[in-house]
Amino acid sequence: MSATDSERSVRGALREMVTDSDLRMIAVTIAAVYVLLVGVAFYFDPDQAVNLSATYIQSVTIFIGGYAMLTLALNLHWGYTGLFNIGVAGFMGVGVYAMAVLTAPVNPATAGATPGFGLPLWAGLIGAAAAASVVGLLTALPALRLRADYLAIVTVALSEIIRLLLNSQALSEVTVFGATFGTGGASGINYAGPSPIIAGTLFDTLAGPVTGALLAVGVDPRTWGIRPSNFEGMIYGVVLLVATAGFYWLLFRTGNSPFGRVLKAIREDELVARSLGKDTRMFKIKAFMVGCALMGLAGALWFGRGGFTSPTQFRPNITFFVFIALIIGGAGSNTGSVIGGAVFAGFLFYLPQQLGTVIPQALPQGAGAGDIAAAVAALGGGDVLPLVGYTVSNISRLRFVAIGVILVWLIQRRPDGLLGHRTEPASSIDINQRPGTGGTDGRPAAADGGEERE
Amino acid sequence: MSEPDSDAGPVEENIPEDVDAPDIEEAEAQDSDVEEAAKHVPSSIPLRVRDLRKTFGGITAVDSASFEVEEGTITGLIGPNGAGKSTTFNLITGVYSPTSGSVTFQGQDITGLQPEKIANRGLVRTFQIARELEEMTVLENMLLAPRGQRGERLITSVLPGLRSGVDDQERELLERAWDTLELFEIDHLAREDAGGLSGGQRKLLELARALMTEPEMLLLDEPFAGVNPTLEEKLLDRIHALREQGYTFLLVEHDIDLIMDNCERVIVMHQGSVLAEGPPEEIRDNDEVIDAYLGEEI
Numbered sequence: 001m002s003a004t005d006s007e008r009s010v011r012g013a014l015r016e017m018v019t020d021s022d023l024r025m026i027a028v029t030i031a032a033v034y035v036l037l038v039g040v041a042f043y044f045d046p047d048q049a050v051n052l053s054a055t056y057i058q059s060v061t062i063f064i065g066g067y068a069m070l071t072l073a074l075n076l077h078w079g080y081t082g083l084f085n086i087g088v089a090g091f092m093g094v095g096v097y098a099m100a101v102l103t104a105p106v107n108p109a110t111a112g113a114t115p116g117f118g119l120p121l122w123a124g125l126i127g128a129a130a131a132a133s134v135v136g137l138l139t140a141l142p143a144l145r146l147r148a149d150y151l152a153i154v155t156v157a158l159s160e161i162i163r164l165l166l167n168s169q170a171l172s173e174v175t176v177f178g179a180t181f182g183t184g185g186a187s188g189i190n191y192a193g194p195s196p197i198i199a200g201t202l203f204d205t206l207a208g209p210v211t212g213a214l215l216a217v218g219v220d221p222r223t224w225g226i227r228p229s230n231f232e233g234m235i236y237g238v239v240l241l242v243a244t245a246g247f248y249w250l251l252f253r254t255g256n257s258p259f260g261r262v263l264k265a266i267r268e269d270e271l272v273a274r275s276l277g278k279d280t281r282m283f284k285i286k287a288f289m290v291g292c293a294l295m296g297l298a299g300a301l302w303f304g305r306g307g308f309t310s311p312t313q314f315r316p317n318i319t320f321f322v323f324i325a326l327i328i329g330g331a332g333s334n335t336g337s338v339i340g341g342a343v344f345a346g347f348l349f350y351l352p353q354q355l356g357t358v359i360p361q362a363l364p365q366g367a368g369a370g371d372i373a374a375a376v377a378a379l380g381g382g383d384v385l386p387l388v389g390y391t392v393s394n395i396s397r398l399r400f401v402a403i404g405v406i407l408v409w410l411i412q413r414r415p416d417g418l419l420g421h422r423t424e425p426a427s428s429i430d431i432n433q434r435p436g437t438g439g440t441d442g443r444p445a446a447a448d449g450g451e452e453r454e
Numbered sequence: 455m456s457e458p459d460s461d462a463g464p465v466e467e468n469i470p471e472d473v474d475a476p477d478i479e480e481a482e483a484q485d486s487d488v489e490e491a492a493k494h495v496p497s498s499i500p501l502r503v504r505d506l507r508k509t510f511g512g513i514t515a516v517d518s519a520s521f522e523v524e525e526g527t528i529t530g531l532i533g534p535n536g537a538g539k540s541t542t543f544n545l546i547t548g549v550y551s552p553t554s555g556s557v558t559f560q561g562q563d564i565t566g567l568q569p570e571k572i573a574n575r576g577l578v579r580t581f582q583i584a585r586e587l588e589e590m591t592v593l594e595n596m597l598l599a600p601r602g603q604r605g606e607r608l609i610t611s612v613l614p615g616l617r618s619g620v621d622d623q624e625r626e627l628l629e630r631a632w633d634t635l636e637l638f639e640i641d642h643l644a645r646e647d648a649g650g651l652s653g654g655q656r657k658l659l660e661l662a663r664a665l666m667t668e669p670e671m672l673l674l675d676e677p678f679a680g681v682n683p684t685l686e687e688k689l690l691d692r693i694h695a696l697r698e699q700g701y702t703f704l705l706v707e708h709d710i711d712l713i714m715d716n717c718e719r720v721i722v723m724h725q726g727s728v729l730a731e732g733p734p735e736e737i738r739d740n741d742e743v744i745d746a747y748l749g750e751e752i
Contacts, residue, residue, distance in 0.1 A: 250612060254612055257605045257612070257620065258597070258605030258606045259605060259607070259611040260611070261594060261597060264587070265590065268590060271549065271569070271585070272581075272585045274573070275547065275549075275569050275579055275581075276599045276663070276664075277570050277601050277667060278570055278598075283606075286608050290608070425591065425593075425594065426590070427594070427597060427624055427628075428605055428617060428624050429625060431591075431593050431597065431624075431628055432593075432645055434632055434644075
């Protein structure tokens with residue numbers, strides 16, 4: 001009895017250490033991704049390990065930031081309000097293209113390139129959020145009258161319509177009231193991207209002074225062999241994480257408020273919310289527009305970072321990846337959304353992709369079988385190497401099989417995701433504390449045996 | 455106990471009378487027999503239903519139902535299965551819109567309005583099968599209900615400068631929620647998910663939640679279905695106490711004895727229309743009602 005007690009308290013203490021602060025949980029998850037990737041770099045390529053680690057860290061951070069932002073936005077739709085939006089890619093596309101058209105130069109240097117409005121980056125980013133929210137409104141007006149499953153059909157169709165529109169030659173260049181602009185059709189559009197503008201400028205201004213300061217204390221960063229583009233990438237990764245924090249702050253306040261309480265009630269039972277006098281249609285439209293604006297902004301910051309975009313970036317698979325991240329993290333939890341985004345981007349998406357590159361290089365030449373039949377045939381002769389080689393060289397495709405397996409397992413074993421079981425009370429104040437009692441014990445109700453469910 | 459406002463009390467002015475007068479005349483011409491029973495119209499009639507009719511395809515669920523509910527009473531709506539009680543409820547509260555007929559609440563026509571509009575006028579309902587919001591805690595359920603919450607505006611909830619007003623209101627509402635939960639003796643469950651409550655506790659929560667809206671009148675759809683006798687007693691006590699504070703109740707119920715013992719007035723529905731209306735002792739001796747309940751053709 002006492003043994004189990006102490007065991008439980010040790011486990012409880014450990015769990016508390018990792019989980020007591022949301023920020024710490026997120027930091028631990030991201031740190032775990034970094035540690036694994038740096039480990040991979042040092043194990044498989046010791047000569048280039050430092051630069052390879054930097055490459056890994058900068059690109060995985062950008063993935064994590066991108067997925068975390070999109071998952072947070074989707075959590076507002078699906079996790080909080082129960083709106084089954086599977087058109088995430090479409091709303092991202094609207095955002096990225098709005099930024100592209102607004103910021104592309106009026107007179108492009110390259111002949112034949114699509115001209116835009118030549119506005120500064122901040123106008124492009126605001127335009128991205130605004131355009132996506134307007135498209136969200138246009139979708140919401142008819143579609144939110146429908147039942148949840150029909151909303152799903154409408155949104156997935158809409159996202160394909162958007163992609164095909166962007167792809168169409170008809171919109172590649174149009175002149176309205178003397179202003180010439182367009183989407184560039186299938187060949188895409190060039191503009192001044194946020195990554196070169198923000199991270200590039202930061203790198204140029206910081207590189208000199210920081211190097212000087214490090215040299216002064218006897219450290220020479222130039223000997224690390226890290227390429228400047230990796231520094232720039234890392235800076236932009238931090239920019240995306242800061243943007244994620246902004247998303248989190250906004251959605252936390254949206255959710256933990258009387259507004260969020262109505263959204264939760266809509267998810268649970270819309271007729272009850274209406275019978276209590278809530279104009280649920282307005283709440284749904286607002287929530288849908290805010291989520292779409294954030295998807296557009298996330299798309300502009302992430303997919304649109306490099307200064308070029310084309311319609312092929314906005315295939316529906318990105319929507320499903322975001323859903324997987326949300327299911328992993330736990331729909332309804334903002335912290336869960338960020339962790340889900342990090343786990344998906346780091347462990348399920350990026351890591352297997354990189355392993356698929358480095359492991360075949362480490363295997364003996366020609367170890368991998370050309371196809372699965374040859375690999376299985378070799379097993380008969382007791383030779384496992386062809387199968388291993390085949391598996392790892394196809395890992396970037398096979399990871400989707402793995403993602404499917406993990407999803408099935410997760411839904412059976414932990415349908416709420418990693419953090420979906422958590423209650424984030426929908427109020428702007430701590431409602432578990434009864435006003436006026438002043439006690440520090442937040443949970444006197446537990447004494448009534450209320451805890452036995454779990 | 456201090457909680458339910460005395461504002462909601464019976465001291466309502468008699469707006470309905472004048473406004474509605476022509477309507478009544480018209481209706482009386484059509485079903486004067488029903489009107490006869492309710493001739494002694496007292497001071498105030500918050501809810502008036504006129505010739506309400508609802509067809510679903512070829513089926514007429516409610517057929518020219520007319521009745522009224524007096525201020526400060528517990529009025530029972532009874533009838534055999536399929537009499538159209540729940541449909542009538544849904545027509546009054548805007549869940550369905552009527553094929554024809556009208557519903558007047560406090561002198562204003564609310565026929566066919568959206569459920570939220572009707573609720574916001576102070577006519578609040580509960581459901582036959584308690585529809586608590588399962589994955590929200592009891593307190594969240596309670597705090598959802600109040601009308602006119604500042605924090606329901608997105609901007610006010612999000613912007614730092616405006617949020618302090620929201621917090622103040624939340625603290626007020628929280629205090630009121632706790633008081634109401636205490637009144638219904640379910641305050642020990644405040645932090646539980648509503649989905650974990652027993653059937654009877656859910657019924658209590660639904661009534662408590664409806665009270666949080668500070669309604670003018672409550673419509674309770676089978677509030678005692680699936681409730682054990684002890685809890686039923688408790689629920690009845692609450693309803694009587696609230697009536698004494700001036701609340702008006704219309705309740706749909708199967709259990710004829712329960713209605714007869716607890717209601718000042720009874721409306722009997724049969725095959726979609728109102729068969730009889732009056733005080734319990736009158737209804738008890740009404741042959742038509744007895745026939746209807748014995749299942750005989752009238």
